[in-house]
Amino acid sequence: MSDLISNDLNMIFKSPNGGVVHALKDIKFTLKKGQLLTVLGPSGCGKTTLLNIIAGFIRPTSGQITLNGNEINGPGVERGMVFQQGALFEWLTVAENVNFGLRMKKEDPIITAQKVEEWLNIVGLQGLNNTPTYQLSGGMQQRVALARCLINNPDLILMDEPLGALDALTREKMQYLILKIWKETGKTIVLITHSVEEALLLGEKLYVMAPRPGRIHKEYNLPFASMGLKEDLRNIKNLKDFTSKREEILTMIWNMEEEIMGKDN
Numbered sequence: 001m002s003d004l005i006s007n008d009l010n011m012i013f014k015s016p017n018g019g020v021v022h023a024l025k026d027i028k029f030t031l032k033k034g035q036l037l038t039v040l041g042p043s044g045c046g047k048t049t050l051l052n053i054i055a056g057f058i059r060p061t062s063g064q065i066t067l068n069g070n071e072i073n074g075p076g077v078e079r080g081m082v083f084q085q086g087a088l089f090e091w092l093t094v095a096e097n098v099n100f101g102l103r104m105k106k107e108d109p110i111i112t113a114q115k116v117e118e119w120l121n122i123v124g125l126q127g128l129n130n131t132p133t134y135q136l137s138g139g140m141q142q143r144v145a146l147a148r149c150l151i152n153n154p155d156l157i158l159m160d161e162p163l164g165a166l167d168a169l170t171r172e173k174m175q176y177l178i179l180k181i182w183k184e185t186g187k188t189i190v191l192i193t194h195s196v197e198e199a200l201l202l203g204e205k206l207y208v209m210a211p212r213p214g215r216i217h218k219e220y221n222l223p224f225a226s227m228g229l230k231e232d233l234r235n236i237k238n239l240k241d242f243t244s245k246r247e248e249i250l251t252m253i254w255n256m257e258e259e260i261m262g263k264d265n
Ligand SMILES: Nc1ncnc2c1ncn2[C@@H]1O[C@H](COP(=O)(O)OP(=O)(O)O)[C@@H](O)[C@H]1O
Pocket: 013, 014, 015, 021, 023, 041, 042, 043, 044, 045, 046, 047, 048, 049, 050, 214
């Protein structure tokens, strides 16, 4: 029962000029507790729409999605979000960002402070409790965003291009941190990314989506996320199995984009 199950989900947006966008068509999948799913696909294929439905921010046109057997009808504390860089409460300190959810729930301040320490340690920000978040680098801000989400102990973590704005080296460090947190907490994670490498490295399961209408085009079950916990991510990126899948998916997405251009012209 502790699965995320999507059953023939459809999302149709109506535009003001009377047109319709079939943003998601017949999306069907089961994600088991503790799995890490990455979702990849060209711009406009419905990735954010799918995540927003799972988060409960929007309702699908038809079909349903359940978590632990309960239909998702709106936002809930059992689901945590990590957005792209720039979604922190900038006017608050690191600790005030991280403890935000617990303060809202009026948790005991001593326990809250202990949990903040614990999470700042895990994400590598110990000692920065009182630093205003606008003074932090992009990578450090995303560490705060992870801690702010995880301190609430959600069952499911949803991330929409969380590392998209980071430089390559910082991104690699954060990829490892996400794998480490996944391993240590056993959380179920859905991570959306634009990067083929990132989708391959982090996804135990990977969906490549296609646009117009947005749908799951291909599904992979991958060994690299488990390997990444033991081995340098850079070595994994050089494996033959990795590079051949990367080329296969790049070609797949290239062809989808060519097809869209063809439709538009
Ligand atoms: N609120 C909305 N109203 C109308 N169309 C929307 C809305 N949100 C998204 N869309 C359209 O749905 C499609 C999928 O969008 P989105 O989920 O943001 O794609 P992605 O995140 O993969 O880039 C796009 O064509 C987009 O323009």
